[in-house]
Amino acid sequence: MVGASLLIPRRIARNYSFFLRLFLPTLLLLAFTCLSVSTSAQLPGGKPKEFTPEVPDFADPSADWWTGWTNASPEERREWLSILITNWREWEKDIPEDDEVLQEGAAKISQSLQGITITWKKREEYLKVSIMPDLEFPGNPTVLEWAKADSEISRGRRRLKGVELQARQLKSTQSQSLSLLRKQVIVLRDSSGREEDEAAQALLLAQINHLNIIEQLSTVNSFLGIWQDKIKEAETKLRRMLDSLVYSSEDAKEIEDDIASSDKKIERISGTRTSIQSTTEPSTDPTINMQKDLTLMQLEVDLLEEQLDKRKSELLQSINEVLNEEGEERPLIISRDLLENANTIIEDASRELAVRQRQVVAWRADEEDEDLSRWWSYFARIGSGLARANDLEQDIQRYEKAQLEVYRERQGWWATVRERVSLGAREAYNRWRKLADYQLFTITQNPITPRLIAKIIVVLVGVWLLSGLTQAFLRRLVRREHASESSMYNLGRVLHYTFIAIALIVVLSMLGLDTSKLALVAGALSVGIGFGLQAIFSNFISGLILLFERPLKVGDLVELESGVFGRIRDINVRSTRITTRDNVDILVPNTEFVAGRVINHTLDDPVRRIHVSFGVSYASDPDLVREAALEAASRVNITHTDWKRKTEVWLMGFGENSLDFKLVVWVNSNMVTSLGDSYALYNLELLREFREKGIEVPFPQRDLHLRSWDVPALVARPSRK
Known part of the structure; x- marks a missing residue:
């Protein structure tokens, strides 16, 4: 191993x-x-291709000589612009001095070239500008120092929004500039002679202006990103500053003085507004009334500003007091009423201000500008006050968040659970409201927002539910036999169409359309009806006639001139549904019921008389036949008999093969189903009864008579001699 x-x-x-x-x-x-x-x-x-600035032919510039500008570096752009200016100055000297049009165009081109240089100088100046010049983050900050830093960051946010708006406008301008370039290229292509020189200058000017727009947008985007980073960094430091706040008795005294000052201002503004409102001097001069209304609006906005400013001071006071370790525990200052009322007042005042502006323009359209200046000063003050109130509302929301953070840090997380949940719900609502108020498009200068679309859907769904509940209530009355089915059906259809018409008018009003001009729409519709919608409109009017005049109702047994036979199931605006004996639903246009002949077997009296023909043999007893026929009729459940209407059997004649009888019987049409035939029922019972009683139903008969005769004798014809 x-x-x-x-x-x-x-x-x-x-x-x-x-x-x-x-x-x-x-x-x-x-x-x-x-x-x-x-x-x-x-x-x-x-070696890679070096940068070579392209100088266009100023007499006939190409459409794409400038396209390399966006890919060039800043140094290359400066070099390119210097070459363009030098070559343009040399070429400009050859323009005839007596040609004023070309000289004017050349001056505009020179000015546009210098505009690019001015844009570069502004970029250097913008980069030196501080978005928050007075922002400070001291050590051991107090509440007022934190509020000062928060206010400076808030101003920076507003400046940033202005720059973002400028960037969006420049992007829109860039798109428009590209469209203008395309048009100028087409104009130059289709021009000749003198017009060609002017078109070439116009195209060159549009191209250089487009380069200037590119530089402006690049400048704005460059310091826009820098400002965004600075604001994010400042917000981070502000949150850290909130964690290191310390109590200050001097701040407490200053905040108390601010609250007292706000109370005095609120009392003074309220008194002034009350005195103006209590003035009951009658005046028919619209100028005086307008001035009074604008003064009251200005006082209302000023009062709202002071109330919101006081609320800010109260929040700062609450934060400062909770930082005092020696003081008593103070409750949170969380109240939604002020902010909700402030939001309502701001929205109402903005709408009313727009209405007043239109009124002044309508009144003073023919007057001099000096007469309108005082009105526009009113509007400017009120608009500025509304903007400040909106900023104060946002400040209060941030202060409430800060208050919750400080209380959570000092008194524990559980002490602020309810307020934090409430604040989170309100933030979610504000975000939803902002999303709901986003403008999707406009109809007759009225913005269409998701909120408006949701309202329209709610209206339509509400009308649909209301119509459904109404139909259910009417059906319930029919089931309890408090009303007839036909009358409740007609009432339900009329109410349904009424609800639809009301919903249509409401939706048009919500979309901002003038419902008073519906007469014009009706006139236009009448023209369309006269040409292409004549049949549809005729059926619609016929349907209304059927619903109101009630010659027909649901459940009637009808027979049309076209041969359709059955029961009515639905009466709609355009057509009526009839179920035939074969269980086939036929949609019949309503004009056929109004203009044609209709047999209604159940219009007033459902009892009608039918004649059933039959024949028996000549050997049958007529009395027995009559008895059998009456017995057969009594067995059919649709037979109706009373003291006035009795079943009868008539001997109608002597046929070739049978005695011809006719059973005359009264029937209840409401008991006759559209799937059956009353004649078949009686014929079947007659056949059964005749077989039981031995009555013969004859077949066709023919008598054949045969006759015989003898063969005649032959008679000899005499011969001629």
């Missing part, structure tokens, strides 16, 4: 040396080849 174990490593070593001798030259050759390839890439003949 020991010898075998020693042999295995040796065998492996021999195999390893064999493989090494076999593959080592191959590996060396492969490495040498790779080295040769990498070395040849650095040889003069294999």
Whole structure:
């Protein structure tokens, strides 16, 4: 065993040396080849293509000479722009001085080239700008120092949103610029002579402007990413700052003074608003009324600002007090009423402000600008106040989160469970509301949002459920025999279509369409009805006639002029469903019931009389035949007899083969199913009864009369001599 174990490593070593001798030259050759390839890439003949700026023919610029700009480095772009400016200045000298159009176009091109240089200078200036210049993170911070840092970061976020908006606008402008370039290329291609020179300048100007837009977008994106990183870093430091807060009695005194000052302002604003509202001086001047309404709106926004500012101070006071280890435990200040009311006030005031602006424009469209300036100052102040109120609302939400963090750190996790769950639910609701208010598209300048679509779905589902419940209630009345089936069916159909019409009007109003202009829509529909929808509209009107006039009802046994016979199952707006004897459902257009002849066997009185013809042999006793026929009729369950309507047997005539009788019987049509035939029932019972009583039903007979005669004697004809 020991010898075998020693042999295995040796065998492996021999195999390893064999493989090494076999593959080592191959590996060396492969490495040498790779080295040769990498070395040849650095040889003069294999050197990568150097950057060469492309200068267009200014008299006839190509459509794609500028496309390499985006792949060039900043240094290469600067070199390219310098060459473009130099060549353009040389070419510009050859433009005739007396040609004002070309000189004006050349000036615009020179200005656009200089605009790229200005964009680069602005980039250097933007990179030097600090998004949060006053931001500080001191050691052992107090509540007010934390609030100051939070306010500075909030201002940075607003600046960042402005830059993001600018970036989105530049992207949109870039797309429009590309469209303009394509149009100018087509114009240059289709131009000739004098127009060709102007089209060439227009294309060159559009191309250089597009390069300027590319540089502006690149500049904005460059410092946009830097600002985003700085704000994220500042937010991280702010959270750490919250963990190291210390109590400050000076901050407590300052916060108390701020709360007292807010109370005084709230009282003053409330008093002013109450005094204006209590003024009952009648005035028919719309300008005075508008000024009063805008003043009240401004006071309402100011009052909301002070209330939100006071709430911020109360939250800071609560955070500062919980940091005081010597003080008593203070409860959390969590109240949803203020924020909910603030959100409602901001939304209502924004809508009302838009309405007031449209009113002022409608009133003062023909006046001078000075007359409108004071109104726009009102609108500007109210709009600024609403923006500040919105910012204060967001500040309060952050302060509440900070308060929960501090309380959780000081008093334990379980002390803030209910408030944290409530805050999380409110954040989820705010996110859902933001998503629900996202504008998908517009209809007549009205935004269509997921919230609006959800409301429309709720309306339609509610109408559907209401119609279903109404139908169920009417069917229940029929089952309890409080109303007839036909009347409840007609009422249900009318209510169903009424609900649909109401839902349609509500949906149109929710979409922002003017329902007062439905008359125009009706006029347009009437034109369409007159041409292509005549048959459909005729069936619709006929259906309404059938529902209201009630010449037919569900369950009636009808026979149409076309030969259709059966019971009515449904009466719809366009057609009526009839079930025939063969259990076949036929959809009959409603116009056939109104314009054609219809036999309704169950319109007023379901009892009708039928005539069943039969024949017996001449040897039969007529009295026995009459008795048998009456007995057979009594056995049929649809036979109706009373003191006025009795079954009769009539002898109608003497036929060639039989005595012709007719069974005249009254039947209840409601008992006749559409799958059966009343004549067949009576014929079957007559046959049974005749067989029991031995009455013969004759076959067709013929009498054959045979007559015989003698052969006549032959008479010899006399011969002529």
